[in-house]
Amino acid sequence: MDPEESQVxxxxxxxxxxxxxxxxILDEALKEGPVHITKGSEPAYVLVSEEDYAQFVGNGExxxxxxxxxxxxxxxxxxxxxAGRVSRGxxxxxxxxxxxxx
Numbered sequence: 001m002d003p004e005e006s007q008v009x010x011x012x013x014x015x016x017x018x019x020x021x022x023x024x025i026l027d028e029a030l031k032e033g034p035v036h037i038t039k040g041s042e043p044a045y046v047l048v049s050e051e052d053y054a055q056f057v058g059n060g061e062x063x064x065x066x067x068x069x070x071x072x073x074x075x076x077x078x079x080x081x082x083a084g085r086v087s088r089g090x091x092x093x094x095x096x097x098x099x100x101x102x
Contacts, residue, residue: 012036015044 011029029035030049037045057070080086095101
């Protein structure tokens with residue numbers, strides 16, 4: 001499969017646009033995945049479906065690891081951040097690092 005075909009489309013809306021067009025635009029955009037919301041030009045929020053949220057917090061049918069509760073996964077993640085085992089970057093940086101984009 002072509003890596004370009006497997007990428008997830010992310011929609012981005014500014015809060016002003018949501019005020020003008022209404023929440024219906026978010027409902028439609030959520031069908032394609034998470035929605036990023038900006039205030040001005042700065043990222044402010046990420047909106048996910050209830051199903052995706054349930055999986056994230058460990059309440060979904062497809063929980064990442066049913067033996068390890070959400071709180072434990074978060075504690076380990078925070079330890080990784082504190083130990084410097086996490087790097088920051090954009091989605092584009094990650095795609096390049098994975099060799100999906102040049």
